Each structure stands twice: as C-alpha cells, then as structure tokens.
Amino acid sequence: MSFVGVSELLRDAENGGYAVGAFNCNNMEIVQAIIAAAEAEKAPVILQASQGAIKYAGIDYIVAMARLAAESTRVPVALHLDHGTSFAQVVQCIRAGFSSVMIDGSKLPLEENIELTKRVLEMARAVGVSVEAELGKIGGTEDDIVVSEREAFFTDPEEAGVFVRETGVDFLAVAIGTAHGQYKGIPELDLPRLEKIKSVVKIPIVLHGSSGVPDDAIREAIRRGVRKVNIDTNIREAFTEAARKVLDANANEIDPRKVLGPAREAATAIIREKIRIFGSNNKA
Ligand code: G3H
Ligand code: 13P
Ligand code: ZN
Secondary structure (H helix, E strand, O other), X not given: OOOOOHHHHHHHHHHHOOXXXXXXXXXXHHHHHHHHHHHHHOOOEEEEEOHXXXXXXXXXXHHHHHHHHHXXXXXXXXXXXXXXXXXXXXXXXXXXOOOEEEEOOOOOOHHHHHHHHXXXXXXXXXXXXXXXXXXXXXXXXXXXXXHHHHHHHOOOHHHHHHHHHHHOOOEEEEOOOOOEOOOOOOOOOOXXXXXXXXXXXXXXXXXXXXXXXXXXXXXXXXXXXXXXXXXXXXXXXXXXXXXHHHHHHOOOOOOHHHHHHHHHHHHHHHHHHXXXXXXXXXXX
C-alpha cells in the first residue's frame, strides 16, 4: 500500500474509541521495527520524522525507507512530519512524499500561530495532506521548570476553541502535563483540562511526550479524546539498551548486525506493547 493520510486513520480511531501510535523513526532498523510491530498487532501505524531525524538521515532517505515499508505491508501506514518548523519545510516534506505534516507554531503568539497554521492548511488541503498544529507549549523534560511553572504553558480550552474555529486544523497537539524525553518523576496529566478542550474542539487530540506516562493515564487520555499518541524516547531506550547489552557481553563484537539486530527486536517488542495499550491492535 502507498501512504495513507493521518486524518483517515484518526477518523476510524474516533469511531472506534482508540488511538493510533505515532512512532519516531531515525534509521532503517527503527522503521522495520515499527512495521514489524504493526503487522504482528494488525494495527494502523504512523511513522514520523522529527527535526533530529531529518538532520540525521535526510528527508529523502526517510521517505525512501518509509515508502518501501508501506509498500511491503498490508497494514495502513502514514508518514508524518513531526514538529515542522516552517512553511518551507512543510512544502519540502510534502513534495518529497509525506502524507501528513505538523506545523508547530506553539512558540508564537496566538495570532501568529493561527496565521502560520492557516497558511500551511491552505496549501496542504490543495494536495490532500492532513495537518497537525500545537497550542500550548509541550517542551522537554530537560527544560528546567517545575510542574507549577509548566502549568502556565498548558493549553487553554477557550483558546483551543478559537484556534480550531479560525484555522480548521485537522488534529491538535495539546499541553496537559507531558514533556519530551525521560521524566524525572511520574508525570501527571491534567485530565479535566483535556476533557474541557475536547468538549470545545471536537477534532482528534494528539498527545506528545507520551513515553514514560503510566499506561492507565494514557488509557484515560484516550477515553477523553486523544487519538494520536507520540512515542520516541521509549523506542530509543529499548533500542540502545539492547545494543549496549550486546556490547557489554562482548566488547570485541564488531559486526553492526549483531548489535543492531537485537536492538531492532527490542524496539519491536516495546512498540507492540504500546499498540495494545492504545487499543489499535486488530484495527488494520
Ligand atoms: O519531538 C520529539 C522528538 O522526540 C525529538 O526528537 O531529538 O529527533 O529532534 P529529535
Ligand atoms: P517522547 O520522546 O517523550 O516519547 O515524545 C515523542 C514526541 O512527542 C514526538 O513528537
Ligand atoms: Zn512532540
């Protein structure tokens, strides 16, 4: 199959009350792990490329790997730009073959975020590509701020209503207590806020920084309208720990396949687990 759009996947998820996993990919082994997990669980899946992935692998390599993966499987696969930084980058990715994009204007004042998102939407609509935007600031666990300070950056439900009405964006990333990277403690989600946002905006909600969020909190968030769950850090952890284990056991190992093969298997296992938590297994 060629790439599917993310809107279609999230529409089915909305009807079925589950979420689709959006997994960050940086190299061939991780692409293969995501597809192997999706096939084993019979799940629709979103491959996504971050700014770091684009810098590391390049847009063309990412598209080529993802396209081959999508064409060689029967499960629906979308390719999504994660945290797109500019109109120009979004255009480059669409031209290269991405089926969905995120434009992250969350650092901009509301009006500018709306303007940028609208501009991207007008162009993306013309070529049948879905668009994710971000309102509120999700940030990273390394940003040295305490939880009470982070709350100042949480998504305001009323603002979300204005944003979605004015832009017509397809799905929205919200800040409700998650952060990118490894958490120091256990993150607590502001579920009442999520419920309020969802009652105002009606479109699918995206949860970023989902690695390390307790499984039950993820399930509660899905119950309240999260339909796309982004996972990167947990894949990195599984991948790197497995590679490290091989090298710790045999410091003389020089065959990359003996290091990266087990890493790929470990990544597959964690992705399968996530898919089952999101409830997207057997939905392909
Ligand atoms: O956006 C979230 C990613 O986990 C950050 O990824 O380090 O590949 O840019 P990056
Ligand atoms: P984690 O790395 O915390 O899983 O976040 C991934 C993400 O939100 C990508 O956009
Ligand atoms: Zn993110």
